[in-house]
Structures are given as structure tokens and as C-alpha cells.
Amino acid sequence: METSTVDAPQSEDLNLLRGLAADLAALGYTVDGVADLLGPAAHAALARDQIVPALVALERRGRGARDAQEGTLAAVVRFFLLGQDVPAEELEPAFPTARTGGLLALGLAEEAGESSLLRASVDLRPYAWDEGEGEVRLWVASDLAAHQRAGVLRKDHVLGIGHASATLIQSTARRPVESALDLGTGCGIQTFHLLRHARRVVATDISERALAFTRFNLLLNAETLAIAPEHLEERVELRLGSLLEPVAGERFDMVVSNPPFVITPRVEGETAQDQFTYRDAGLPGDQLVAGLVSSLGDVLTEGGTAQMLGNWEVREGSRWQERIRSWVPKELDAWIVQRELVGPEQYAETWLQDASEQRDADSYARSYAAYLDDFALRNTSGIGFGMLWFRRPSPGQARFDRYEELGHPLEQPIGPHWQAAVERADWLEEIGEAGLEGAHLVVADDVTEERHQRPGAEHPGVILLRQGAGFRRTSLLSTEQAGFVSACDGELAAGQIVGALGALLGRDDEEFRRNLVREVKELILDGFLVKA
Template sequence: MPKSLYEFTAGNIPDAPRSDLPELLTALAADLRQVDYTLDGVAGLLGESAYTALNRDQIIPALLVAERAERRDKGAKALAAVVRLWLLAEPQPSESLDAALPGIRAAGLQELGLVEPVPGGSLLAAKADLRPYGWDANEDGSGGAELWVASDLAAHQQEGVLRHDHVLGIGQASTTLVQTTFRRHTKRALDLGTGCGIQAFHLLHHCEHVTATDISERALAFTRFNILLNAEALSVDPARLEDRVSLRLGSLLEPVAGEDFGLVVSNPPFVITPRSAGEETSGQFTYRDGGLPGDEIVAALVAGLPAVLAPGGTAQMLGNWEVPAGAAWHERPQGWVPDGVDAWFIQREMVGPEEYAETWLRDASEGRDRQHYRDAYAAYLADFESRNVAGIGFGMVLLRRPVSPGQAAFNRFEEITYPIEQPIGPHLGAALERQDWLAANNISEAHLLVADDVTEERHQRPGAEHPGVILLRQGAGLRRTNLLSTELAGFISACDGDLSAGQIAGALEALLGGGGDVQGTGEEGFDAGSFRSGLLTDVANLVRDGFLIPAAD
């Protein structure tokens, strides 16, 4: 069977936790639950200040608090030992782990590959990171989860440069994608480049079956371990894993060629890394480096993902793209989108080559060797210079395959660098629904309301009769601000659902055409047709962006 179609089922991959020992996994989950090794439990033990520092990968405050808690509170001793072992990567005596986790004990942790003996002593050190993860329930009490996630130890938990087949844990990019994905039920979902399985966890809560792919056997081993450790919370039967999850080994879309999915999510290895002649994949950081020059891996996915989407299916991913000197940021991404595909790119930031190099050299702890750091930094700059790159953009990509092949596609490229509401996924989904509504309805016949989160802001010079600037602001979602003309502001003020957009436009048209505009100044050479058309176009844009919403029938 070709490697790209290999169905991953192994439970014992070197240097990855074992997932073929169900009794030990059950015992571990029960022990972790009993000791309250949860997000709330850890936060309660450490306190707000130390817990916040730990989320910045600063472990010293948490170490100090955990030591004090052990001495002061016997009830906290078990949880403190677990926190110190995994979150703080501090070796622990085997007897402390036996007491804290009596079901699995230290011997069971060793058998699973989660700890290993420290040479020359009686202590056990974390061989992998294992930490609580979860999300809150919906308002109706459904959808919440408390889980545990295993991954490789992070840079702040170990010495030296990360191993090249490092399996990343819960990082900022993965949580960004979680927040960006809009959740809807679908039969088949794809997590492309699953890593340790974070996206798959969320997909399992609203999709019937999840296919998770990765080019790394170790990543798939961690994903399998994590799913089986959390089988109950994820509604997975450990004896029938394949009923809900398929793990595939392979590169990009090769493992799923010829299949289609209602939803695809991907946090791909999008980091732009200098290429060198004769390099081998063993020298690449597989969790972030796709092995292609420049931004070609993101370009390949944007071009290829629509082929694995079912009609009406969506794909959401993160990515980097190069911005050549003198070019607009969206010029390159715009050329990647296939004809007939809906595409929405939101650039969240753009950095220069120097800052980009510093970020990713720091990410893999490559600054610990001064000469290596200097050579690698220079290679980044030379690589970008060879393609005349002035900046590197980062952002969110949403693709959708239209239901009908002849359906008109929309492409949108925008830059939003200010803080937005999180999770943003529900708002992106609502925006797609409004886009579809606009395509199916005549805006002139629509009855509209002002969205609940929208406010109006007026600015005028002291003593002026009328405002010089009128702004419409969103308090939720993408938190856009729209500069309004006086006529458009007048239109919005009449949007209470009673009159249609055409009727309101007609009233404003009559007012202006009758010799007076809404400010009472009059307007010569008034073109009623152009006014009405332009106004309704602006109104449609406000509906698309969520300032105005259709009134319920």
C-alpha cells in the first residue's frame, strides 16, 4: 500500500506514548480526574498570577507556588506532584507519583511512555507533556469538554534545540484555528496536519466521522493516544475507533485523494523556511515546515482543497504568504484561488523578514548556539531577498465549494489587525449565511433591522449645524467601523423592519428630488436612478457585514 494511503493503526511508535494498552489509559484518566488535574483545578492550585505566567511559558512562579502548596496543604500534594511532573517538567520521586496516581502508578506511566527514569537516581522525569485542555459548554449545557492532551515537551520544558519530528502541543496557532472554525454538523470532516489532535477533538463534537492526517508517524501516535485517553468525553468507543476516526499517514491531500468532506480544517506547516541544496526531510521541523520553498505549501492547499470539498463544503485554515516589495498583500493569494470557489482571506498581521526570522528561530530554541543562530538568521534574510520579499503576512483562510457548479463565487481579501471577538467562527458562519441570503433575495424588497451590537457615533465641530463624520460601529464579531454618508445614516435610522429597503430608499429619493436633502440644504442635478442604485448597493454591503440584518418573516 502506498505510504500516502497508509491507515495508521500502530500503538507503539518509538518515543511516542503507547495507545495499545486500554486498561492503563482507563486508569490514567480516572486518576487524573480524581486528582482534579483540570484547567480549573490547576488554576485553583497555582493562583491567577502564577497560572497566567505559566500560560506565557514562564514556570518559576508556578514552581514556587506548587512547592509552598505541598508544604502547607496535604490535600494539594497529589495535584502539585502531577503539575510539577508535566506542566513544570520537574522530575518526581516514584513514590510521590504512586501516591498521586494510585490506579496507574509510576510503573504504568513508564509502560505508557509518559515518564522515564533520571540516570543515576530514583526520580522519574516527564518523557512527554500531558496537560488539561477543554472548552466551556454552550448555553444549553451541551458541547463542553474536559480533556488531557499529550505532546512533546516544549522548548521551555527542556534543554537544547527541539527534535526535528517534534509534536507540537496546544499552541497559539492551534487555538486560533479552533476559535476561527464555525461549528456545524457534517457527516465527514478532515483534520489535515492533525499534530497532536486538537482540531480533531473539536470536530468529534459536531461531526459524525473525522479523518485526521499527518506526515509524521509520531504525530499520529500522539493523536491516537489522546483520542483513546479521552474516549468517553469524545464519544468514541475504544474498541471501534474506526467508526468515528480514521488516521492517515501522508503528505497534504494525498491520503484523501478522491474523497470529499463537508468540512476541512488545517493548521498546516506553513512556516516559510530557507531551502538548501541536498537537504533531507530529517533536517526539517515537521510540525511547522512543509518542505516547499516560500509560501508554496499554502498556495498548494488553497488550490487543492476545493477538490476534496463536498458541494457546499467549507475549508478553514491558517497560513503565511509572501508580500513582494511594491505589491499589495493580497495579490499573490488572489492568484491561488481556483475559478468558481468562494474565498475569504483575512490578514491579521504582517511582519518584515527580520522579525519573521527571529520569531521562528526562537520558536525552536535555535538561539542557544550563537554561530548556528547567526547562520540560520542570515539564511532567512538571503532567502527572502532572493524573491524580493518585503513582508510576510499571516491570517485566516476560508474556502467554500458552491452547491451548484454555475453559482457565482465571491472572493474577499481584507486586512483586520485590531482585536476581534473570540471565538470568531460563529460570526464567519453567519457572514456566509448573509452572503447566501443576498444572492437569493432582492435587497429592494427586504425588511431590515439594525443588529443589536451596532452603535452610531457622530462627530462635529463646536457650533456646527450638522455632523462632519458619522460612524457605524460593531461591538461584536469582526468589530468593523463603517463611515456613513448622511443619506445612508438616514436610511439606517428608518430600519425598524416595517418598511422595505426600496420604500425607505424611495422616501429619501423623494426628499432629495423634491429640492431638499436630509440635512435640508437642497441638491441640484439630482440623479434619482444613480442615487437609488448606489444607496441599495451600500445597504447590501451593510447586510453582508452584519450591520443590518433581515427582519424575521
């Protein structure tokens, strides 16, 4: 791809990028540094795109700043995060190497009417995550959002680290892989995470501006991401194109995608320039997600996995699972978690507000009506949102055909728990029923039991197992299941416990044994029981 894109950060001057990274690190422009400066309440509000508490906090802080560096950090926060015009002389101390002239040259700043005032051209914010062995700290550039600039978003807006991208990061079941594909990379956030466990990543996008942002972010954070800036292509390839077209004929061990899945009414005569590229693929209904799911088998290696987010339409009188199941190729496993189901009205309101279209009342009314007419045309009663996992299984791996609704809060990140569940399923497939009967099991550490009974009753009428971690499921137990779980202390093998329960309950028939073993497998798959 071209290294220079108009109206996007410039990344040709590697020395200037190194200087900028050094300046930001020395300043303490980190997630913790900004949080400490603003205070917890204002920092939390900023995460909700509310800048007023941060402005108030900085004004109060300015009257009693501890030192000059704190005042300089406040100027950078006002500039990049709050969208405020800042005098160049206030910013200059923050960038002793890059200088404010470097910000202008990199396309991060522009003159704001008067030569002494500068205005941010992008949102450049600190980002971090904990990998257990230490925190990974980056800086991520994206377009300024609606709360940072006036007017409706530009159609080729490059989204920052939003709720959807964070959801995909947290839900990805990570494992070391040779090759990975980030389909629809945006500002590159999924690629940054993939680089921590993939030797090579291909990042694609239909937007040239998005790829320019991704390239800038990769090179700005080259040292942390273990990239040689002069040889970026050795670890990351950036490719321009739609969906899977840029990787036709190639296969990957892992695919992640936060695609433009938003369902948007089509308008006669519209062009690609009329669409918000970060969320709208220009196809009617949920065809984008349907087409992508049906094609994933073409790009996965044996044992390869794909995870993505999506919206799907639920037609009047049908179940949400039916539509997605019809898209999945026979050669792929599928595990789909629906997190939310909303009506056409709420869906329209969400996405009209997302692009600040409510600022034009007449346009808002027309667009709202268009959404409702579009959904009515296809007899759509609801729109689902959720997380999709797929695998091209290797011989000996478990098969998945799982569709579930989990609307309650999950432990985050959920990805490690997702990966653990897949590994448990593969273990059960490997050992078979005979191996399971010889396995020693214990109750997972996060699991608790609840018993409910009528006052004066001799026995509980309801016995529940609850997970405090992971997917946080609740399981209603039968008497024999409750007895099995109570005996799982690692001492007896599963087959011994089943036999003892059969004798105790007067059920030593094969049907009892077969049904209880099947129910035990489900408790293992869901993580209530684990290997001792």
C-alpha cells in the same frame, strides 16, 4: 497505521488508558483545577510558557496546603507542566489505578537517573472549551516544549496547543457535517473539535509520531469524544502521508488545516530529517500554502468548506491580495483575512526563537543571515499571516471573493460570527434585490454610532458605525446610509426606507436607489444590519 511508535505515547492497553483517565478526573486535573492551584497570575504566565511564577506559587502553596489531594495535584503539575523531576512516591497517590508503573508503560514517564525519581516524557495537560450547553474537558499529550526541557527541539517535535492551533479552532465556522478532514493533525487538537459536529473524521500527518500522539489522545478521551475505543476507525481514521496524498480521490464536507506553513531557507543537501516537521514542509518560499490552496477543490464536496492558516510572501511593489488570488481555483469561493504583516527580520527572529535556536549563538547568526538572503532572492518585502476560508458553492449560494486586513482584536471565538456572515450572504443571494426591498431590518445589538463635528457646526462631518462584537469592524457612513440605518427599527421595509430617503433628499432617480441598496447589502453582509 501502526499502533506502537517508538518515542511516543503507547495506546494499545485500553484498560490502562481508562484507568489513567479515571485517575486524572478524580484528581481534579482540569483547567480550572490547575488555575485554582496556581492562582491567576502564575496560571497566565504559564500560558506564556513562563514556569517560574508557577514554581514559586507551588512552593508557597506547599507550606500551607489545604489537604493531601492539593499536594498530590501540585506534584502532577510540577511533573507534566513544569518539567520537574518528581519522586515516584509523590506521584503514586495521584494514580491509584494506573500507578506510576502505568505511566512508564504508556511512555508518559521515564526514570530520571535514580530509580526513585521520575521525569515526564511528554506534556500532558488539561484542555477545555465551552459549547454553551456545558464545558468539554479533555487531556492532551504533546512533546515537551523548549521551556520544559533543555536544548533545541527535536526535528520531529509534536506541537501542543499553540497560538496557531488555537487561532484555527476559534476561527473555524462550524456546522454539522457528515465528513471532515484534519490535514496535518499534529497532536489531534483540531480533530477533537471536529468530532463534536462531524460524524466521521479523517486525520492525516506526515509524522508517524504525530499520529501516535493523536491516537493516544483520542483513546484517552474516548468517552468525552463519543468514541468506542475498540472501534476507533468508525469515527476517526488516522492516515500517514503528505498533504492531500492520503485522501486522493475522496471528498469532504469540511477541511481544516494548520499546515507547516513557516517559510524556511532551503539548504543544499538537506533532508527531511533536517526539518522541523511541525512547521516546515521542505519547500521554498510559500509554495506549501500555494500548492495546498490550489488543490483544495479536489477534496471538497458541493457546498463543502475549508479553513486553514497560512503565511504568504509579499513581493516588493505588489499588493498582498494579488499573490493569494492567483492560487485560488476558479470553482472555489475565497474569503481571506490578513491578520499581520511583518518584515523579513522580525519573521526570522520569531521562528528562530520558536525552536530555541538562539541557544547556539553561531548557528543563530548563520540561520538569521540565511533567512534574509532567502527573502532577498525572491524580492520579498513582507510576510503575511492570516486565516483562509474557501467553499465549493452549491447552486443558489453566494459567491465570495473577499480579501481584507483586520489587524485589530476580534471577538473570540470568531468562528460563529464567520458562519453567520456566510449565512447572511446566502440569504441575500436567495431573496435577490426584490426580496431585500421587502425585508425588514434592525441594527445589530452590538452596533453603536459615533458622530463627529467641528465645534459650532450644524451637522456632523463624520458618522461612524462600530461593532462591539464579531469582526469589530468600523464603517464610515454617508448621509443617506446614516439616514437608512437610523430608520431600521423593523417597522418599515428596506424599499420603503429607500423611497422615503430619496424623496427627503430630492433623489428619486434609479442610480440613487441602486447605489443605496448596494450599500445596504454591504452593511448586512458585515453584520451591522440584521433581519428583524
